[in-house]
Amino acid sequence: MDINTFIDNFAGQLDETPADQIKPETNFRDLDEWSSLVALSIIAMVDEEYGVTLKGADIKSAVTVQDLYDAVKSKM
Amino acid sequence: MSSYNPFSLSGKTILVTGASSGIGRTTAIECSKMGGRVVITGRDSNRLQETYQELVGVDHVQVVADLTDSKDVDSLVDSCGILDGLVLCAGIGKISPFQFCTQDKMNDVFAINYFSPVELLRRLVKKKVIAKCGSVVFVASIGGCPGGKFTYGNGIYGASKAALWSMMRFAAKELAIRKIRVNGVNPGMVETNLIKHGIITDEQHKADMETYPLKRYGQPEDIAHGIVYLLSDAASWVTGHSLVIDGGCTI
Numbered sequence: 633m634d635i636n637t638f639i640d641n642f643a644g645q646l647d648e649t650p651a652d653q654i655k656p657e658t659n660f661r662d663l664d665e666w667s668s669l670v671a672l673s674i675i676a677m678v679d680e681e682y683g684v685t686l687k688g689a690d691i692k693s694a695v696t697v698q699d700l701y702d703a704v705k706s707k708m
Numbered sequence: 709m710s711s712y713n714p715f716s717l718s719g720k721t722i723l724v725t726g727a728s729s730g731i732g733r734t735t736a737i738e739c740s741k742m743g744g745r746v747v748i749t750g751r752d753s754n755r756l757q758e759t760y761q762e763l764v765g766v767d768h769v770q771v772v773a774d775l776t777d778s779k780d781v782d783s784l785v786d787s788c789g790i791l792d793g794l795v796l797c798a799g800i801g802k803i804s805p806f807q808f809c810t811q812d813k814m815n816d817v818f819a820i821n822y823f824s825p826v827e828l829l830r831r832l833v834k835k836k837v838i839a840k841c842g843s844v845v846f847v848a849s850i851g852g853c854p855g856g857k858f859t860y861g862n863g864i865y866g867a868s869k870a871a872l873w874s875m876m877r878f879a880a881k882e883l884a885i886r887k888i889r890v891n892g893v894n895p896g897m898v899e900t901n902l903i904k905h906g907i908i909t910d911e912q913h914k915a916d917m918e919t920y921p922l923k924r925y926g927q928p929e930d931i932a933h934g935i936v937y938l939l940s941d942a943a944s945w946v947t948g949h950s951l952v953i954d955g956g957c958t959i
């Protein structure tokens with residue numbers, strides 16, 4: 633697992649934000665299109681791509697994309 | 709006059725699936741308190757035994773069965789005897805946004821939420837072990853059913869319950885010939901293990917509760933009492949409908 637493919641997978645759940653704007657330090661909650669549905673899509677993507685079950689609380693305690701990556705990695 | 713109770717289940721034998729947890733467990737216990745004799749079934753033998761110990765009265769039976777396993781269903785059908793009531797409560801939740809709704813996920817959910825209750829009812833009907841004037845209750849949901857709620861990520865679950873709701877109506881029409889009534893209950897969010905999967909945070913649940921006119925989620929008893937009504941002779945002229953029990957959230 634590496635951060636670049638994770639960022640691609642993360643960006644794949646967005647429709648408006650150009651993928652190259654997503655960086656490890658991006659505060660994902662500040663994205664205009666961030667919503668509860670995007671959060672559910674991230675959980676489903678992580679399940680599909682990494683076989684890891686993220687909880688709502690994991691998303692809640694993460695601030696940046698890097699934090700999410702670390703949360704997934706710690707559960708692998 | 710003091711014994712007058714049109715909601716009594718005394719003299720009735722009722723099979724309850726999903727009786728090892730949540731709504732099914734409470735329904736089984738409430739049915740026994742209303743005088744019914746129950747046959748309870750679930751997968752987990754320890755949790756089923758916990759329910760069994762809480763039943764009031766005598767002659768109750770427990771049968772461990774995975775309702776997606778045809779052989780287990782056979783032995784369940786064989787151990788039931790004649791039934792006056794059937795509560796089809798076993799089911800699972802699933803949260804998955806549309807683009808992740810693969811057929812694999814649908815198969816898992818439909819297997820227990822749709823195919824298993826319909827198949828169990830079919831076998832019982834074919835074997836003619838549901839008594840004349842018997843009552844069948846499907847536990848559907850407001851999620852996905854007509855007039856209900858269509859929340860993000862609930863498509864697979866809601867579609868399985870909508871299919872169940874539809875088959876409930878067909879069964880009601882056909883089984884009326886044998887005077888068997890078939891109804892459903894459509895609960896809103898009820899505090900059981902089914903909603904404690906962690907995908908939705910406690911804060912989100914609390915915020916959601918505030919959108920309910922009655923400002924709380926349901927307790928299993930809220931649903932069990934609706935089911936008791938539909939099982940009882942008080943509902944003798946009710947068939948083909950699903951009772952919405954949702955704290956007003958679909959108003």
Ligand SMILES: NC(=O)c1ccc[n+]([C@@H]2O[C@H](COP(=O)([O-])OP(=O)(O)OC[C@H]3O[C@@H](n4cnc5c(N)ncnc54)[C@H](OP(=O)(O)O)[C@@H]3O)[C@@H](O)[C@H]2O)c1
Nearest residue numbers: 726728729730731750751752774775798799897898900902
């Ligand atoms: N809670 C809600 O908010 C809500 C809202 C609307 C509708 N409902 C419906 O209410 C019903 C009961 O749910 P609940 O909230 O009481 O959930 P629960 O506490 O998780 O109970 C689910 C029950 O289903 C049984 N079950 C699951 N898979 C099974 C299988 N393959 N074979 C046999 N039994 C199986 C479980 O048995 P084991 O534990 O032994 O495995 C358990 O007894 C479900 O149909 C659900 O869709 C719930």
